[in-house]
Amino acid sequence: MSAYHIAANKHRVTRLLSVKSESSTVKTFTFKDKQCAKAEPGQFLMIWIPSVDEIPLSVLDAEKDGTVSIIAKNVGEATKALHKLKAGDAIGVRGPFGNSFTIEAKKIIMVGGGTGITPLLFLAKRIVSKVERLRFIIGAKTREELLLINKLEMLCGKGNIVATTEDGSYGIKCLATAPLETLLAKENFDVIYTCGPERMMQKVLEISEKHGIALEASLERLMLCAIGLCGSCVIGKYRVCIDGPVFTGDQLKEVKGEFGISKRYFDGRKIAL
Amino acid sequence: MKSTRLSVNLAGLKLANPTMLASGILGYSAETLESIAEGGAGAVVTKSVGLKARRSYANPTVVQANCGIINAMGLPNPGIEEFSGEIRTAKNRLNVPVIASVYGFSEEEYATVTKKAVEAGADAVELNVSCPHVKETGSEIGQNPEILKKVVSKVKTAVKKPVFVKLSPNVTSITEIAEAAVKAGADALTVINTVRAMAIDTETAMPILSNRVGGLSGPAIKPIAIRCVYEVYDSVKVPIIGCGGVANWRDAVEFMLAGASAVQIGTAIALKGLGVFGAVARGIEAYLKKKDYGSVEDIVGLSHRS
Numbered sequence: 001m002s003a004y005h006i007a008a009n010k011h012r013v014t015r016l017l018s019v020k021s022e023s024s025t026v027k028t029f030t031f032k033d034k035q036c037a038k039a040e041p042g043q044f045l046m047i048w049i050p051s052v053d054e055i056p057l058s059v060l061d062a063e064k065d066g067t068v069s070i071i072a073k074n075v076g077e078a079t080k081a082l083h084k085l086k087a088g089d090a091i092g093v094r095g096p097f098g099n100s101f102t103i104e105a106k107k108i109i110m111v112g113g114g115t116g117i118t119p120l121l122f123l124a125k126r127i128v129s130k131v132e133r134l135r136f137i138i139g140a141k142t143r144e145e146l147l148l149i150n151k152l153e154m155l156c157g158k159g160n161i162v163a164t165t166e167d168g169s170y171g172i173k174c175l176a177t178a179p180l181e182t183l184l185a186k187e188n189f190d191v192i193y194t195c196g197p198e199r200m201m202q203k204v205l206e207i208s209e210k211h212g213i214a215l216e217a218s219l220e221r222l223m224l225c226a227i228g229l230c231g232s233c234v235i236g237k238y239r240v241c242i243d244g245p246v247f248t249g250d251q252l253k254e255v256k257g258e259f260g261i262s263k264r265y266f267d268g269r270k271i272a273l
Numbered sequence: 274m275k276s277t278r279l280s281v282n283l284a285g286l287k288l289a290n291p292t293m294l295a296s297g298i299l300g301y302s303a304e305t306l307e308s309i310a311e312g313g314a315g316a317v318v319t320k321s322v323g324l325k326a327r328r329s330y331a332n333p334t335v336v337q338a339n340c341g342i343i344n345a346m347g348l349p350n351p352g353i354e355e356f357s358g359e360i361r362t363a364k365n366r367l368n369v370p371v372i373a374s375v376y377g378f379s380e381e382e383y384a385t386v387t388k389k390a391v392e393a394g395a396d397a398v399e400l401n402v403s404c405p406h407v408k409e410t411g412s413e414i415g416q417n418p419e420i421l422k423k424v425v426s427k428v429k430t431a432v433k434k435p436v437f438v439k440l441s442p443n444v445t446s447i448t449e450i451a452e453a454a455v456k457a458g459a460d461a462l463t464v465i466n467t468v469r470a471m472a473i474d475t476e477t478a479m480p481i482l483s484n485r486v487g488g489l490s491g492p493a494i495k496p497i498a499i500r501c502v503y504e505v506y507d508s509v510k511v512p513i514i515g516c517g518g519v520a521n522w523r524d525a526v527e528f529m530l531a532g533a534s535a536v537q538i539g540t541a542i543a544l545k546g547l548g549v550f551g552a553v554a555r556g557i558e559a560y561l562k563k564k565d566y567g568s569v570e571d572i573v574g575l576s577h578r579s
Contacts, residue, residue, distance in 0.1 A: 004544065006544075010337045011337060011472070011474065013476035013477060046333075053331050053332050055332065092333075092477075094337075224329055225543075228542060229298050229344075230298075231302070231305055231320065232349070234302055234304070239305070267352070
């Protein structure tokens, strides 16, 4: 029953500090905003591309001096327009919104797919020096889509990273969920953190249930208001913008009829993911 | 339902307490309506539903104002065919009245959608004739007493269930509109919908909402809503549902003293969560006890005595 903070929801306009290509379809954007910089790993921002759209994006990094990084894949009209922006261009920001990953566990395994690596990398950065064990499975279709893998290797140490690609162009040729089974059989973990395509996370949930291990997964839905009023992001009884975007395995079991299956469209209809 | 201090009879609908979910907030799915009932609402009003599916406007659809929010969602809804299923499920799962908010682009559309909503189990309908940001429906109907009369009459002949009409504050004389709605058969009036409003970003010199104009809700509009309820109470005999900026029991009581039999809550959910309904209801009850009133109905319109 969290309530939103008016200061965070207030519309601000800031100028992009930098824009960097991570792959042919993904870019990292940085800007300064003190409110956004209070984001915890898992939280998201609403980014306004003036005269085009406003979309939810997960925070990649937030620093004490107010610098914030976000990642966007060019997938639609809004992200296409965002990708055209350069350093110095104006964007609007609201947030941070939603909950964040709980940071208590000592033995951690993360499973990130595609741009889903974003909140996990942020989380890893915050906790890597404090935990006993941190293994990271990063998966994508191809080598090019293994985003930020160099950053990840530097942060966690190459030995802690397992990379998978569907076409075998890098790491192991398999889905990200295959090495998860292997690692869980070999070592003890307190929790799995995951973010990525929902079918992947659905499989991760299955595996977590089988191994009796806690899970936290970050979900994505169509988001309009981001403050729990419009209902566009609902999954079961939950509002992803307020009750999520991070959900526990137990919560996801309650919404099995929708998790990995459907989402709400712009007219409120349930459509296949 | 056992009768208590908080029970309200609203044009035949029995509410355990006078708090209701305002239309447009959540209300897409039976499950979220159920969460709102669990939060203590005495009744729920669905998102406005029309004949056909309608997409939301591009974002931004919501912008924060100093004491409220401005929204221009664009009446997104899956259309009555699809939505009938949600109404049916909601009726099965909720133990509070379910009121379907209905909009249309003609009298016939209002009547057709109303009929289908009632067939699906809606206990009443609330006609949205006051949406400030969609053309050719909404306030263009609610600002014209002649058109409004036609819409309400047509809907009244289509169903036997109570028909509420949600009025727009964006008019010169709200009493003229209220009288027209009641003359045409409205069983209760919801007063008020959002106030037409706008926000412009100073850095980019651009309107922030993609639709440019939207509707202001929240504490900023409460004094306007109180005045509207007060005026409407003097001009018609049907029950009034107060709406606009209710965030705590004191706001709710103020609406009742002005003449409202019940209150709707929407924007305050963002600030206080779904438990706001129960909190407001408990506060009203404590007020009634302290002032020694046996029923919440005793305070409706009380400020008119002075």
